[in-house]
Amino acid sequence: MSTFFYGGDYNPDQWSDEIVDLDLELFKKANINIVTLPVFSWAKFQSSDTEYHFEWFDKIINKITASGLNICMATSTAVQPAWMSHKYPEILPVDFEGRKRAFGGRVKFCPNSEIYREFASKLVTKLVERYGNNKNIKLWHVGNEYDNWCYCPKCQSEFRNWLKEKYSTLDELNRVWYTSFWGHTFYSWDEIVAPSGLSEMWNDNGRVRTNFQSISLDYARFMSDSILDCYKLEYKIIKDRFPQIPVTTNFMGFFKPLNYFKWAEFIDVISWDSYPGVGEPYFLTSMRHDLMRSLKKDRPFLLMEQTPSQTNWAPYNSCKRPGDLKLQSFQAIAHGSDSVMFFQLRRSVGACEKLHSGVIDHVGHGETRVFRECTELGDVLNKLGSQITGSIMENKTAIIFDWENWWALEYSSGPSTELFYLNEIEKYYNALHKTGAGIDFVTPDSDLSQYSLVVAPCLYLISNRNGRNIETYVKNGGKFVTSFMSGVVNETDLAYLGGYPGPLSNVLGIWVEEFDSLPKGKFNTGIPTSSFLDREYKCEMVFDIIHTLNAQSLAIYGNDYYKDLPVITKNIFGSGDAYYIGSSFEQDGIDSIIRKLSPGSDLNIEVFGNVETTLRKNSMDKLLFLLNHDECKNKIDLKNNQFQNLQTLEKHSGQLELNAKDVMVLRLLNE
Ligand SMILES: [Zn+2]
Incomplete structure (x- = not known):
């Protein structure tokens, strides 16, 4: 890839033809080059066991293709249709407290449900067959923010199978689980139950506690593996037909329920959704980017989602101040991202995300502060892309x-x-x-x-x-x-x-x-x-x-x-x-x-105030990122190092000033 992916989630199934046409014009204006879709369209694609409807999406994907945009092709399997949940209630999960869920929300399916897996595989096979040859598809996006631990009878019985596979005998299981404690010796695999609020565990003011750490630990491993199996099923269907196209699913940083290091083996390019908390220290965002990059540290990651301005779920959803968007986008790049992508490209009209910002706001034109900032950022990224993408970090x-x-x-x-x-x-x-x-x-x-x-x-x-x-x-x-x-x-x-x-x-x-x-x-x-x-x-x-x-x-x-x-x-x-x-x-x-x-920075430079520095390298260059997180100018002493500014081509050494919230990318000229 020679440029940054710049774009994000688009839900054209929510919009009329006229609005889609207008949006495609606005995307061009905003320098957007990729759209992610269709993330949540399963119900629209499939109305019964056997009836599928792709014509509506053909029209949209044809328009997008004709406009020259790249496509991050999603598999739509994060929310199964309501009719499916109604007809096959086994798909619906059971929660920690033992309650069977009704249809609602998203990513609410039992990861071990065979019917879910069968229907998901069928849908993905059809999407791959129908759209896989589209040359604009640069990436496949499986599911969405997987997060579905389950405690249903099916999961319980699969847990027993997983344990048999792992420990072979009950004697070994009794030994490693230390079941001599509190008279827990198991004489049959069928006596083992899922550790939940109904058995060994309880919720103590937000902290989940357990009587048997060994059992709960194995259930955590089992759940992470079970959900990974759902991902792998889709991954295989895509790769069997199109091995050259990278496949990802969007992660969530330090997300406790899933062992992302284990998942990373089965993911071609790591992507994740970054939503810094309002007012939280910037090092926390850097830390999350570093974790995500480290899952596959020999290659860049993708910033799959960030908000153009505000979110909708926090107690106070502050707008990003002027300059924040560029600074946070470059923070991701500085830590190894080869993309800047948004949730969402157009703000939805109804439901919980209608007050979550989009590149295109409810007003429907490009004359907004957020749209202008997105446009300027897209322009900068287009100019710098080929000099940065593909470079990695080599840390000590x-x-x-x-x-x-x-x-x-x-x-x-x-x-x-x-x-x-x-x-x-x-x-x-x-x-x-x-x-x-x-x-x-x-x-x-x-x-x-x-x-x-x-x-x-x-x-x-x-x-x-x-x-x-x-x-x-x-x-x-x-x-x-x-x-x-x-x-x-x-x-x-x-x-x-x-x-x-x-x-x-x-x-x-x-x-x-x-x-x-x-x-x-x-x-x-x-x-x-x-x-x-x-x-x-x-x-x-x-x-x-x-x-x-x-x-x-x-x-x-x-x-x-x-x-x-x-x-x-x-x-x-x-x-x-x-x-x-x-x-x-x-x-x-x-x-x-x-x-x-600490060995400190690889380069002998000195920064003042809250200026963050990182280094990305490729076979030709060392690229120094300078990010001023302060609301005031800050000094940087580059000492005897000679640099060239990637944007202005100016040469720098010695003292340098960086404006409030500004960003600079410098190529090292001497060493
Ligand atoms: Zn289940």
């Missing part, structure tokens, strides 16, 4: 992020209901991001050899094999940082005997005796015993009581019965170092720790 810093660990850590009963995996990930990402380091996300079994620093907050669940992977990494010269509550359980959620942090004990040179926990608002302090920590910092929530074996203590607790015991340790292991941070430190404390360890 990684954060281990593991969906299975996320599930297990938050299913854990104790030591604190305040412990949320993402909060800890965010703190370390924030600290690394401030140092200018480019950050990848990796799994505990990834090849870590390209990184000079690997950070793994709260790596509670880790297998022996993955423990050895980390050991090898450090032995060969890597820097590794982990934090409290790490190395506690194995992959089936059984605690390691012989001391925490289990398979990480050797590399960290410590053992952890207890995890103390205090209520919100109660703190301890970390007091430096070396120059590693520059001053005292507050720490909270969980307090690991650490004994050093080979490690040295870098900071100690200031209070309580473990006063003077280590809270931060360092172990020299082979040619590398491994650090243990025994409590949840305040952000300034983590910033201070990470400043000592």
Whole structure:
């Protein structure tokens, strides 16, 4: 691809012929080059078991093709028709509380329903046969924002099959699930029920809890796999006929129900929907882009959706201020996106998304602020596209992020209901991001050899094999940082005997005796015993009581019965170092720790204020992205590096100024 995909979701089945014709003109004016459709048209395509209607869509796709637009061809399987749900109620899912759903909403189908899968396959086969040869189709878009865990009898019986496949015997299942606890021994596979609000689990003020972590963890894996199977079914139908066209489905960033690292294997190009919260720090958006890019880090991702201005679901749906659209679009590109796409191209007239903005507003013409900003952005993207697309990021810093660990850590009963995996990930990402380091996300079994620093907050669940992977990494010269509550359980959620942090004990040179926990608002302090920590910092929530074996203590607790015991340790292991941070430190404390360890930016430049920098590379060039997130001008010191501005072709070195909310892309000329 030599240009950015620029466009987004279009729902022409909601519009008259006249409006579609007008829209095609407006798309051209706005420099739009791709439309995604038909995402939710199953009911219009199929009115009974055997009756299909494609003529209406033929007309639309012919118009779009004639206008020269590219097509991101959706499969329409995210919402099954109402008649189908009525005639085949087995398609409708059962929720966590055991309630059978009626038809409504979207992505509300049982992922294990054979009838759903059969009908979805038939529809996709017909779409592929009828439209697959259209040369304007550049991408297939399967389903939409998959999100459909189910607890129905069919899922329960498929769960038993999945378990048989995984564990072979009930003896093995009873062992790894630790069913000797609370008299849970199973004598027949049929005795196993789905863990839900009716059995082992309950919803405790928004935090889902469970009596049996091992069962709930396996159900999470099973559900992620079941939903992935629905995607794979459609993927195969498309690829069998058109292997050269990439296939994707739109992800949602840090989305807990689905293990996206596992899904990524079956996705040709990662795409995702970015909706930054109003007023939230910009590093969080960067973090989500970095996770999405890291799912397939040797290639760019696609920004499949963002809003041109406001959303409709938040408590307060602020409009994007002038300049925000360009800045947020370039933030995605700076982190590896080769597209800028919107939900939605035209604002719908009815239902919940009528107040969600579109490139074309209800007024129906292009004389709006949002349309003008979209047009200007499209123009810039067209000019820069071929110089940026295809380039990737090669980072030296990684954060281990593991969906299975996320599930297990938050299913854990104790030591604190305040412990949320993402909060800890965010703190370390924030600290690394401030140092200018480019950050990848990796799994505990990834090849870590390209990184000079690997950070793994709260790596509670880790297998022996993955423990050895980390050991090898450090032995060969890597820097590794982990934090409290790490190395506690194995992959089936059984605690390691012989001391925490289990398979990480050797590399960290410590053992952890207890995890103390205090209520919100109660703190301890970390007091430096070396120059590693520059001053005292507050720490909270969980307090690991650490004994050093080979490690040295870098900071100690200031209070309580473990006063003077280590809270931060360092172990020299082979040619590398491994650090243990025994409590949840305040952000300034983590910033201070990470400043000592981060390799920082690849380039020797200095930025002031909230200027974000990233680096994308291709075989020819290093491209420096400068993004000013402040409402005022900011300085950048490029030092002796020589750059050329991709847009103006001006050459720069030394001091440079970047306007409020402005963006610059510079090619490095010397090295
Ligand atoms: Zn089900």
